[in-house]
Amino acid sequence: MTSHVTTDINSGPKRLSADVLIIGGGIVGTSAALALAKAGRKVVLLERDLCGSRSSGINYGGVRRQGRSVSQLPLAQRAHRIWEGLSDLIGIDGEYVRSGHFKLARSAADMQALEAYAELSKPFGLGIELISGERLRQQCPWLGGAVVGGSLCPEDGQANPRLVSPAFAQAAQRAGAHIIERCEVREAGYDGTAFSVRAELNTGEGRQSLQVRAAALINCAGAWAGKLAEAFGETVPMFSGHPNMAVTEPIPHFLPWSLGVEGGSIYCRQVSRGNVVLGGGRGYAQDENRARSSHDAILALLPQAVDLLPALRHVHIIRTWSGVEGYLPDRQPILGASSTQDGLFHGFGFCGAGFQIGPAAGEVLADLVMHGRSDIPIDAFSIRRFQSTLPVADFNLASEPERKIQ
Known part of the structure; x- marks a missing residue:
């Protein structure tokens, strides 16, 4: 599987800045990158492997609304409209058919x-x-x-995830997003003015250190997103499923x-x-x-x-x-703003059922970054449901040392 996304980091600086940094190149992260880039935001997306090669590419390929919890149906309906225009959005049909x-x-x-x-x-x-x-x-x-x-x-259907998920990354890149594959995040934190991430890029000939600073950070790191959330004081009971x-x-x-x-x-x-x-x-x-x-x-x-x-x-x-998928005990995803850090947003834990709603989840994250709100009700997916810490108003990040994910 390959996404055919070109990474030309060797000819550019080792330090990058962006309006929005996205960690994770699955269907949620790349659809967020696409929406943000089309809106004129400067976007950098880091993917440890190849875009769409993890849970977004190894899943069954069902594009269904039926059977979802009622809380997910508004999101699924928005996704249904996105899937209808898939070819225009990402440039291929992805073998998507409304087979029923x-x-x-x-x-x-x-x-x-x-x-x-x-x-x-x-x-x-x-x-x-x-x-x-x-x-x-x-x-x-x-x-x-x-x-x-x-x-x-x-009107539910099916598609080929091995085609669709990488195509979202390609479309985001065409829209202007800087997609960097084979780039593993080593440290992430907030220094009081911006998010700062240190990553390691596998160039094929060696490893190169990369620093990225951004005003906003979106955590779409799939089954590994819990580690990134924990770096910002948010512990979630996520586990892997296969x-x-x-x-x-x-x-x-x-x-x-x-x-x-x-x-x-x-x-x-x-x-x-x-x-x-x-x-x-x-x-x-x-x-x-x-x-x-x-x-x-x-x-x-x-x-x-x-x-x-x-x-x-x-x-x-x-x-x-x-493959490796991220699960949460209540089988609901985490989608929305961080409970501890302004400018941080999460989109992960889709429990093996994120392929259909993924494009809508990405657009919701883009809405939150750009407008601070979404027209889709997402309270049921808040990371706060797993938190027993102090309310965010009592959490003064400016007085805390920078948190890092090792």
């Missing part, structure tokens, strides 16, 4: 839960259709007999919708080339930065897939993968 997202029920209790969600989400205009009984068998002859019904959100993913050989097209299951356990979609992308269970960490799919989890996933989709019987798996 169908959530399956395997019991009467599951179906009742889907009915309740359809009612709860009505004010947001998702257009959910409940399908069961004879209509289910007529409309979905490809389903196995264990399914009793489902909930269809016809999706367990697989893809089949191409087979004749039979699956019209992206699928999920009420209560979780498995999800799948078929791409235009005929391959079926499957996910379920958990991979395992090799170290802090790398993960692999689990052999046992893959073996547990396959019988479930065949039960739901008999067409997958005897189909070959050609690749499996995993």
